[in-house]
Amino acid sequence: METTASTKMLPTTAEVVVVGGGLAGAGAACVLAKAGREVMLVEREASATHKICGEFLSAETQGYLRRLGLDLDALGGHVISHLRLVRQKTIVETALPFNALGLSRYRLDEALLNHASRSGALLWRGQRASVSDIRGPVIDVDVQSAGTIRTNTLFLATGKHDLRELRRHPETPPEDLVGFKMHFDVDSAQRDALANHIELVLFAHGYAGLQRVEDGRVNLCLLAEGSWLKDCGGTWEGLLGELLRTCPHLQRRLSNAVPLLSQPLTIYRVPYGFVYNPPANSADNIYRLGDQVGVIPSFSGDGMGIALHSGVVAATHYLAGSGADNYHRQIRHDIASQVWRAGLLYRASRWATGQRLLMGWAGLTPRSLSLAASLTRVPASAVARAMRLMS
Numbered sequence: 001m002e003t004t005a006s007t008k009m010l011p012t013t014a015e016v017v018v019v020g021g022g023l024a025g026a027g028a029a030c031v032l033a034k035a036g037r038e039v040m041l042v043e044r045e046a047s048a049t050h051k052i053c054g055e056f057l058s059a060e061t062q063g064y065l066r067r068l069g070l071d072l073d074a075l076g077g078h079v080i081s082h083l084r085l086v087r088q089k090t091i092v093e094t095a096l097p098f099n100a101l102g103l104s105r106y107r108l109d110e111a112l113l114n115h116a117s118r119s120g121a122l123l124w125r126g127q128r129a130s131v132s133d134i135r136g137p138v139i140d141v142d143v144q145s146a147g148t149i150r151t152n153t154l155f156l157a158t159g160k161h162d163l164r165e166l167r168r169h170p171e172t173p174p175e176d177l178v179g180f181k182m183h184f185d186v187d188s189a190q191r192d193a194l195a196n197h198i199e200l201v202l203f204a205h206g207y208a209g210l211q212r213v214e215d216g217r218v219n220l221c222l223l224a225e226g227s228w229l230k231d232c233g234g235t236w237e238g239l240l241g242e243l244l245r246t247c248p249h250l251q252r253r254l255s256n257a258v259p260l261l262s263q264p265l266t267i268y269r270v271p272y273g274f275v276y277n278p279p280a281n282s283a284d285n286i287y288r289l290g291d292q293v294g295v296i297p298s299f300s301g302d303g304m305g306i307a308l309h310s311g312v313v314a315a316t317h318y319l320a321g322s323g324a325d326n327y328h329r330q331i332r333h334d335i336a337s338q339v340w341r342a343g344l345l346y347r348a349s350r351w352a353t354g355q356r357l358l359m360g361w362a363g364l365t366p367r368s369l370s371l372a373a374s375l376t377r378v379p380a381s382a383v384a385r386a387m388r389l390m391s
Contacts, residue, residue: 014040018155024290025157027311033120046126048110059098064308077103094366157289174269176226184257284323297346316389342376
C-alpha cells in the first residue's frame with residue numbers, strides 16, 4: 001500500500017525531508033526509504049502533470065531507473081536507436097551508441113513518485129514547501145497545509161524553480177531564451193518516419209527536438225530566442241506558424257498534426273551551464289539535486305541522467321555519513337566537464353556559422369554525433385561507482 005501523507009498523520013519531524021518529487025527527489029527518496037530511513041517527500045503537484053523536457057531516456061537514465069526497481073517495460077516507451085540532425089534541407093543520420101527510450105515525464109515521474117511511496121517514503125502531495133529557519137543542524141520546513149516539519153537533513157530537488165530562501169545564484173545571468181513543449185498526434189506516414197529516431201532540427205533562432213513517446217504521441221520540444229518570439233507576436237501560435245513556414249522538415253512532420261495538450265508548456269531564462277559551487281559557509285546538511293546542482297544545455301546534454309545520478313549520489317553519501325560538502329564536490333567532479341562540453345555544442349547550434357560547421361562536421365563523420373552524445377553524458381566510471389554504492 002502506498003504511504004501518502006494526510007494532515008491527520010503528518011509527523012512534525014522527519015530524519016530527511018526531500019522537497020521536490022521529480023526524478024532527482026523521487027530517486028533519492030527510493031534509495032533512502034529502501035535503506036530503512038525515515039524520509040518525507042513533499043511534491044507541489046497534487047497529481048500527474050506534464051513537464052517541459054525532451055523526454056529522451058539515455059542508457060544511464062534507464063539503468064538508474066531499473067536499479068531503483070522501476071519496471072520500465074510496463075510504461076510503454078518508444079525505443080530510439082538513431083539520431084537525425086537536420087538543418088534546412090540537409091539531414092545527417094547515425095546510430096546512437098545505445099538504445100534510448102522515448103517516455104513522457106507525465107508517465108515516468110508519476111511512476112517513480114509512486115514507487116518511492118511504495119518503497120516506504122512518506123509522500124505529501126499538492127503542497128508547496130519553504131524553509132522558514134536554519135539553525136545549525138536544525139532545519140524548519142513549512143509545508144503549505146500541514147505546518148512546520150523539523151529535520152536535520154534537507155534534500156533540495158525543486159528543479160528549475162528556486163526556493164526563495166535557498167536560491168542558486170548562477171555566476172552568469174540566464175540568456176533571453178524561451179522553451180516550449182507540445183505533444184502531437186501526427187499522421188501515420190510521419191509517425192512511421194519517426195519510428196526509432198530522435199530528430200534535432202536547427203533553425204535560424206534556435207533548435208527543436210522531435211521524437212515519439214508512448215502511445216504513438218510525438219513530443220516537440222524547442223528552444224528559441226525571446227526576441228524572435230516577440231517578432232512572432234509573442235504567442236506560441238505565431239512562433240509555431242513562423243517555424244513551420246521557414247523550416248520545411250518540421251512543416252512536413254507537423255502539417256496534419258493535432259495538438260494533444262490544451263496549451264504548450266513554457267519556460268523562460270533557464271540558467272544553462274550552471275554548476276553549483278557551495279560557498280564557504282554553506283550548510284553541510286542541505287543537499288542540492290538535479291537542476292539545483294547543475295543545468296546542462298538541452299541540445300546534447302542528459303538532464304534526466306544527471307538528475308537521477310545526483311539523487312543516487314546524494315542519498316548514498318548521506319547513508320555513508322558523508323556530508324553535503326563532500327557530496328557537492330563529488331557531483332561537481334562528475335558533471336562539470338559534461339556541462340561545459342554540452343555548452344560548446346549548444347553555443348555552436350545557436351548561430352548560422354556554427355550550425356553550418358556542425359552540419360559539415362556531422363556530414364563528413366556521422367559517427368561523431370554519437371561521440372558528442374557520449375561526451376555529454378555522466379561518465380561511465382561515475383555511474384558504475386554510484387551503482388556499486390546502491391547495492
